[in-house]
Amino acid sequence: MKPKRNIPIESWFLGPKAENADILEQLLIEAFRDHVFWRRNFHPEDETVIPEQKKREAEFQDSISLLKDEFYHLLSNLKRDVPVYSPRYIGHMLGDQLIPAVLGYFATLLYNPNNVTSDVSPFTTRLEVEVGRQLSDLVGYGNDPTPWGHITSGGTVANFEGIWAARNLKYLPLSMKRFAFDIGVDISVNLPDGKRVSIQKASKWEVLNLRADEIVCIKERLIAAYTGKTGMSADEASVDIEGRLERYTISTLGIQAFFAREGIKETGVVLTSATAHYSLGKIAQVLGIGIDNLVPIDVDSRFRMDIKKLEEALSSCLNKSIPVIAVIPICGSSEEGSVDPIDEVISLRKRFEERYGMTFLVHIDAAYGGYVRTMFVDKNGRRRSRKAILGETGEWPGEEVYRSFMAFNMADSIAMDPHKLGYIPYPAGAIIFRNGKTRDIISSKAHYVFHEDGREDSYIGRYIFEGSKPGASASACWLAHRVVPLNSSGYGAIIGRSIKGAMMLYEGLGRISKGLRRSGILLMRLEGPDINIVCFLVNHKNNRSLKVMNSINNSIYNRLKFNPRIPIQDHNFIISKTELTFDKYKDVMAPYLKKLGILPGSFTDSPKEEVQAERVAILRCTVMNPWFGSGSSKGGRYDDQFVSELKMIIKQVIRNFS
């Protein structure tokens, strides 16, 4: 039997004490000098343009002095930054960066390639395409259809591209129907309930309810039919149709003219979880969908999308003939870290397809939770059993969370941010499409950018929203994924530890809540955690006012927040907070508030007077650091120390309120 090998997490980070400074410094210098020698190797016969004599001139020296002065000013002020690398930081979604990510970023920064096209990034464009494949493999997408993924500036642009593609895909068949009519051809389309109809005879509702894989195939059928009719070659027909079909799309006509022509009154909607990140609202705005048509589905007591409510919303859309552009489950909500039941969303879609011929795209916003999937894959790329994972983390994952992660591969697109649980520096978001042909729906071209090597992947800018983009991000992701595998022996181990830390924190909070209760203080945790975010709130047992409870929690937060006005050394632990609003969370809050002694109705009786009180302040801990539950300081383990300190702070705060 082979001895069990330890997973070398310690070699992957610089460390809270910069323990690996020697290794990182050596390689940083190596990268820099290597770059320097590269410059000198290009046309050695060229004369220097900065002769040493020049460097001795007063103006040169003055300029270097200015550089140093300003640089030291920057370095000094960076010392006031947030120590996100420390196990003591459990605030926002930020942690330490992986050594390979920093090295990959820095080495490439010196060359500054632009991944808009391989013309100006011959190597890093390939790395980006490879990162896309790595992430596609991670989420379980296969090879048929061929998936497509790329790096974005962040989660907003990643989700934006997913929804943009969904909007365009949803309405494309309407354009195709009209186009087919105008050129006098007919083709058959497969409805999601298994029926097959002529596109000419299909109703508008039917063509607005085709499956994604079907939609991207219709064009090929149109070309075949057109070839048959005109006698053109397939290539000619393709060019011809491509150009003419474009004239019918929402992209070309604009939303206003498109719908005026189609005479469709019902506005398409996007259904998402009430926990959705506020950026989905921005996206609905810019895409012309409108906030009103980004419909939040209520969540259950664990802040997961209530699948019954989703079903009701879908039924309502069905009855009113409202097209559903997409359903967006959240994997790792920003406020609570909750994971929506993705598997149930997929099952529900199947049911609606089979029973009612209604369908929609499923896009997962896994900006935060995406990399957690690494815990579900072993080093041979096989799915791990829930039992195997439980063996490492104790009580995680619950059955629902497990099933949700297992259903990733059924979604049409997934946004997941390397710069969150990928431990990569900013900027690095990512979007992956299950069917790579989707990218053609949103593609464009520039004449001054070429990809003469014939590989269409070499001109990424064509398929994405952004243009110029750092090749350095691709290197950072790529090198990190090479050194820290995207499975349970790599990222899964880091994230597993962070989840274990969160579980220990959750338990610790439970422990101190018993002691506090004896002092008349109520500490209530939001049920969880689904990943590694733990939320809780505190009240005095005699307080019935929400406003006062909010003040209590804000006071606790003020003792544990990052405060730029005090030295960072004076921060023992750093947490974050959020505010849950009644309009968003409705009934979910009631049982929590009841248990906390807040009178039902106290927050709705007089909304005008107590606008402030329509929000519930919640304390929030994001445990991204793998050493929070294992590392130790003189006072013991960090999680233990934290709950002890918290207990003390709570007592002090409550004393002031009594």
Added chain:
Amino acid sequence: MKPKRNIPIESWFLGPKAENADILEQLLIEAFRDHVFWRRNFHPEDETVIPEQKKREAEFQDSISLLKDEFYHLLSNLKRDVPVYSPRYIGHMLGDQLIPAVLGYFATLLYNPNNVTSDVSPFTTRLEVEVGRQLSDLVGYGNDPTPWGHITSGGTVANFEGIWAARNLKYLPLSMKRFAFDIGVDISVNLPDGKRVSIQKASKWEVLNLRADEIVCIKERLIAAYTGKTGMSADEASVDIEGRLERYTISTLGIQAFFAREGIKETGVVLTSATAHYSLGKIAQVLGIGIDNLVPIDVDSRFRMDIKKLEEALSSCLNKSIPVIAVIPICGSSEEGSVDPIDEVISLRKRFEERYGMTFLVHIDAAYGGYVRTMFVDKNGRRRSRKAILGETGEWPGEEVYRSFMAFNMADSIAMDPHKLGYIPYPAGAIIFRNGKTRDIISSKAHYVFHEDGREDSYIGRYIFEGSKPGASASACWLAHRVVPLNSSGYGAIIGRSIKGAMMLYEGLGRISKGLRRSGILLMRLEGPDINIVCFLVNHKNNRSLKVMNSINNSIYNRLKFNPRIPIQDHNFIISKTELTFDKYKDVMAPYLKKLGILPGSFTDSPKEEVQAERVAILRCTVMNPWFGSGSSKGGRYDDQFVSELKMIIKQVIRNFS
């Protein structure tokens, strides 16, 4: 008299031979060690989580070996990257990076702050706000109204935000009109022709033609009127109106429902130059405006927007009651580097406002050309005379270009990319709004992000499209702007040299064209350069076929392009190319082609057979390097060497075609 000081350009770049490697290396190491010590200074009592003993374990050592192997693989392959720092690179819009930019980026990368909010970027958020102000000052925006600018991931997102804001602003008064009616108040609005009308009595066309400054003020007037009517306090009225007005906007309703309700048939258009970057098309698509409604205005023989054609287009919109959302002049077109007559666009707007009561936003796409404005400002922030600039560069700028840059401050918004002529690493675009209140039109909020210090600027994510974003970009821009001033003694000197290099190249091409003509070869330059991009094309005097001419130019390009399959040392000079299409450039191409001997009509007679020939391949040189026209190699000055080599290549290529 003070002795004239040399501008220390040599101290700002690493240099083609990495001449300043010593300085940069020293400061890079300083930044790294400084960061290391910072980590150790946070809770010194904490135990190390990576003990030295651990580092000796086999798994740890294996992991470091893997890191090194993969890292060296990356370093090796980066050697195949494009030598954009060299004066020999005159291809795409890429040059060397400024030393302060690399230092600022790297130092901050180690801390990895997130500029979405100062919660996680206490220092770099301030730097970003300062960069916004620096750029606002540069373009000549004053303090009334207060401008607002920030960094984006690139030019696409910058232009996108400008057009997004323009779309929302344009239609907001319709929402306000309806809202005012519903709450039973009336206010007066100032029409651009000086008239003042009640918003209730104003026609839809009139409210769709209000000036930007007027639009952002209406809300305040609404609040005042509402306060008067209801007796609410101004604060209450503000909160109340804010929430209710939102329900009427295009952002909330979505484009389809908004226009269905307003019953407006005419689709708003955006007018831009035919030279516009393809990303404006993407933007029109995603914003629901539609490519059809992004109307290209023909350009003149210098590839500048033809102001007569713009006037015709505006008149046509006026006659048809088509709202003009924005006019977008281009400053530094991607293909030709041309500069549209911004001053004339502004004058035309004034005329349309005064005569016809019609107006529109002006957004400048100065993604490339924006930083050229530094040549027009002296170190005391005063405008420089054209004569003063001519004294440095010779024949640049022409009167039209000069006036265009002088009119920057009249535009409503400007996109300008630090990662282009700002010599900053990717990613760094920027958008600046003349009236900072515009940001409220596109803002949103998140409950888990706070800015308790009360300065609203500290939560940038609220006002922009993107969310998480690298504080490192802000540091890079800020440090660069501190060390290399945004005026003629800083950036202006670098860019001035690059323009001078372009002028010398332009002249050199003129010189060799005479010699080539004697060999029966025609070399024709596109008139220019407006900035530092020089385009030309070549033909044999007996050739009448466009297809053959394209082949000739493609063959020349193949000898001068960056080819990743051959060692970079085998590249003497690297240029780029583009293709001008007839549908885009129409009549502009005819005189050029005529002079090149291409028969008029040869490209339109048989479009079907010669689809290929509907494009004209053009050779393109972007001179961003300040040493192209001054540095030297053994063979002499780079510009001289380049034209000599070009001449030789042209002769060889033509020989093969004869």
